[in-house]
Amino acid sequence: MSALRARLSVILLAVCLLLAGQALTAPQRAAAADPGYLMVHFTGDSATGQMLYVAHSADGLHWNDLNGGAPVLNSTIGTKGVRDPALVRSPDGSKYWIIATDLCIRCGSTYTNGSPNFVVWESTDLVTWSNPWLLGAAGLIPGGKNAWAPEAIWNPETNDYVLYWATNATVNGIFKYRIYSARTTDFHSITTPQIWIDPPGSTPVVDTQMTQVPAGAGPYRYLRVSGDGQNNVEGSNSILGTWTNLGNLSSIGLTGNVVEGPVWMKFQDRDEWALYIDYNNPQGVREYRPILTTNPFDVSTYRLQPSTDYDMGGTAKRHGAILNLTAAEESRVLARWPSTPVQRLQSFNFQD
Template sequence: MSVVLSRLAAILVAVGLIFTSLTLGNTGRAAAAEPGYLMVHFTGDSATGQTLYLAHSTDGLHWNDLNGGAPVLRSTIGTRGVRDPALIRSPDGSRYWIVATDLCIRCGSTYEKGSPSLVVWESTNLVTWSQPRLLNVAGAIPDGRNAWAPEAIWNPETNDYVLYWATNATLNGVLKYRIYSARTSDFRTITTPQVYIDPPGATPVVDTQMTEVPAGVGKYRYVRVSGDGRNTVEGSNSILGTWTNLGDLSSLGLTGNVVEGPVWMKFKDRDEWALYIDYNAPNGVREYRPILTTNPFDVSSYRLQEPTSYDMGGTPKRHGAIMSLTAAEESRVLARWPSTPAERLQSYNFPDRYVRHTNFDVRIDPDVSPADDAQFRLRPGLAGSGTVSFESVNYPGYFLRHADYDFQLAHEDGTSQFAADATFRKIAGLADPSWSSFQSYNHPDRYLRHYAYQLRLDPISTATGRSDATFRVTN
């Protein structure tokens, strides 16, 4: 009997272990977080507000500002301001574009007189972006006065992208905003713009945004919302085909200039969609507010969310775009834009002077104005672990980089040469170990130092040189 009981006990233990391992395995899979969502947006009409910001969400409703709530891209062309960004991923995931309105309110341009061009950035990894370029889309439109709120979507019927935007132009004797469209494969050249959406009479339309819906949800393949005063919702089976009116958002009280900038987002873990609306709340605060639905084609199912059910983060989220991330994309994005504080480099032997950029040259100066010119984020080194790179606060994407042993503020181009030139080892100060010195990554016999107030990369062999190459990192 004791032998039988022993064998039975062993069997029970084994079964218990099997169930335990299965339970732990299932728990591990359940606990493994799915990749989240990325939002690109602007914040408002200030000079810094008309740059581009990023936010991340794990659930699509609660958002955290990346880069400590500071901008991640700034336009240096056109009006030098950007609004209403669209974020586009190629079908194979090998390329990304940001396309935005070229408009800077209160810093040179007005709503009445804008730019005929859009601002375009391009990337192969979602974190290293090209220099911005202008794409003139309204210049070929008779009386085309501006180009606003661009969007783009891949069209499998034509094997390219449909780019669409709002332009204020006179057509058939009526001056108003209409949605125009053109085709493009590279966001460098476009086909001749065509009228895409033109409501009857004098009714204008801006801020159209559409998304593709999986088969089986409804009778249509695509759904779009347009800012035409009633925020009309439409469905279609072809992007460039006929669209059917499905209703509007007036039943939710969302009419007129109360809302703008709609953007669709599909939840990854369930058959539900969020329609984010740039909402002008009664308290004067303007930012995104989500509408949820399990059927984008049934406007009666739309549910405007109360503020307690979502969190937009610390910065206002104005007209932007949302992308569902892959695990690799999320890893790159979160590593690139952590909440790193802005800091300054104070000279050891000229303590009233700080490293600053001016016209992309780099020197040490007292009383730096604007103050942001002397502020940098010490990022993990672009070329190697245990190193640092200095990214400008007011020119995000620009780093301190040496060239021919001289320093400049230069735009990261994604090359290994740039990464090496912009990477340094932070060591104990050569003149005072309680301060810091910065050794070149690719020229380890040279150090960052000032000479005649200009920043240089030099070998250090004298007491003066050691003082010139010593700095305090301070906020």
């Protein structure tokens, strides 16, 4: 009996050692991935190109066109064309707005004869959008002509949104594009526009985009980049306060008017930023491509990514907007506009 008990004890010990060994060597399931990113953009100067398209990225660098690459919104008002969309989320996440340039090149308007208005849509869930309406902008500026490239950001100092854009007007005898700003709570009306960025002399500025930096991440809370021929990068601790020039994109060979539509994006999973640019490459072809940096306040650290490190998807991307998604937002977006990603190899035991 004692011999049988001893034999059973040995077998039990062996089983326990085997299970323990499996527990030590079995790979742990990867943590759930962070939510991804949504891009809203137009594609070009054709009639269908001047509608709004959406794309999704899981990592911020490889993009999949949603809705089968077809547009998700088109304008039925104004010039019936939209470009340069901004995508704005309210601080509590209960509302979203898309504000876009009202311009349809080659289908009724030109770059010199555009619209003084913006086209605006509103949503409460990011996937179902209201009918569009026109928001007057350049008409509120003495002698103002076109209203281009709108952007907006929540300003905690004034408890409303700062809307900013480019308008060409004559000021002090100089006719050129300047960046104007105004305040709004609902994107149905705005305060009297004020000049926000005015480069010296006759130098125009058209595209400006800013982002808020997490507290403690650097010397400034806000960063902006402008398509002003020098592609200047600036920092500030107050949206409507004083801005400090931090350099320009010449450190990576981007000079002159080769850069349009800069768009900031903070990676969800790390302290790294992407600055997407609408770039006119040396072959004369426009392409959207990312610049990466772990220190956006030091322009010398900016790295223009080689084509092997990113994928913009099958649909052309022009001056758009990027939103860091929450898990709930991502679920709604992908349920509404399923993605058809490129086939990739997937790990069997680390499937995330």
